[in-house]
Amino acid sequence: MPNNRYSRQLILPQLGKEGQQRLRSSKVLLVGAGGTGGAIACLLVRAGIGKLTLLDRDVVEPSNLHRQQLFGEKDIGAPKAYLAPEVLRSMNSEVEVVGLAEDFSPANAERLVAGSDIVMDGTDNLETRFIINDACVKLGRPWIYVGAIGTYGMRAFIRPDRGACLRCFIPSAPGAGTVPTCATAGVLNTVPAIMGALAASEAMKYLAGAPVSEKLLVLDAWTEEYHSISLSRRKDCPCCGKRRFEFLEAPVQTKVQVLCGHDSVQITPPRPAALDLQRLAAAFSESGDVEVHGLWLVLVAGQHRITIFKNGRALISGTNDEKTARALYARYVGN
Ligand SMILES: [Zn+2]
Known part of the structure; x- marks a missing residue:
């Protein structure tokens, strides 16, 4: 196609030819490809970054489609x-897009962050954000924190070389069930779109070499109230102050996580496996309905829908109980 694709960006004095070339040579890591992550991905891919690596552990659910x-x-x-890389490549085939159906975890965090110029937060939970924060502070990489809940959105540009990190203003994870989630508080579908767009703007500014916002932005999309809050680095911050990377140092073991609001449990083996999905599918033929899709398979057994990935990770839907999920995993995949 005739390449005037970026003509409306090239004439922007804030970007110009040099800014566009900088975007073109940039590598972005996106953790989570849901509401905010999807908005970030579309905008950065259309803007012509060089490479987008996206991680997402989930399957598409009906409750995702509104946003x-x-x-x-x-x-x-x-x-x-x-799914996401295919859609994104259809928007701009000049961008290299890599999709990884993995958890962002201590096992892959430093390697993925080290290969990126900036990390974008498309997650829906604080635990993963703390792992992003640890890896980015340890390696001196910038990342953009983004949150969307109810009618509110938050965004903060974390630059470990200059200012506060996430744990300077959120020192530790609140107890389970004490903070609202999309499942308990809902989310207005414009909020992830707005926050994803605001995060993508900051990423483009940074990648093009322009100054970026150093404040925490909080806005209410319903009332149009917004606050811009100054953040400062805390000397006693366990992460950037004391350089203790607690979330990267979690022991390597089978991880069982109840995915809040999804009525499902994720099981991640300590090390990636290389399962023979065809063989597993044949073994499951008596247990329920099985479908193999290349890199994953789906087994529907009674009330449970079990998605098993080639690397051994599994999503068990239809339960919020860890023991039930562990038992199903042991039965179908092994220990
Ligand atoms: Zn800090």
Whole structure:
């Protein structure tokens, strides 16, 4: 196609040819490809970054469709990390897009962050944000924190070389069940779109070499009230002050996580496996309905829908109980 694709960006004095070239040579890591992550991905890919690596551990659910613009009804049940790159490449085939159906975890965090110029937060939980924060502070990489809940959105540009990190203003994770989630508080579908766009703007400014906002932005999309809050680094911050990276140092073991609001449990083995999905599918034929889709398979057994990835990770839907999920995993995949 004739390449005037970026003509409306090139004439912006804030970007120009040099800014566009800088975008073109940039590598972005996006953790989470849901509501905010999908908005970030679309905008950065259309703007012509060089490479986008996106991680997402979930499959598309009906309750995602009101806000997650990369996916439609036909995608229900399929892993977002495999669907999103295809959609994004259709928007701009000049960008290299890599999708990983993995958890962002201590096992892969430093390697992924080290290969990126900036990390974008498209997650829905604080635990993963603390892992991003640890890896970025340890390696001196910038990242953009983004949150969307109810009618509120938050955004902060974390620059470990200059200012506060996430744990300077959120020192530790509140107890389970004490903070609202999208499942308990809902989310207005414009909020992830707005916050994703505001985060993508800051990323483009940074990648193009322009100054960026150093404040925490909090806005209410319903009332249009917004606050811009100055953040300062705390000397006693366990992460950037004392350089203790607690979230990267978690022991390597099988991880069982109840995915809040999804009625599902994720099981991640300590080390990636290389499962023979065809063989597993044949073994499951008596247990329920099985479908193999290349890199993952789906087994529907009674009330449970079990998605098993080639690397051994599994999503068990239809339960919020760790013991039940562990037992199903042991039965179908092994220990
Ligand atoms: Zn800090």
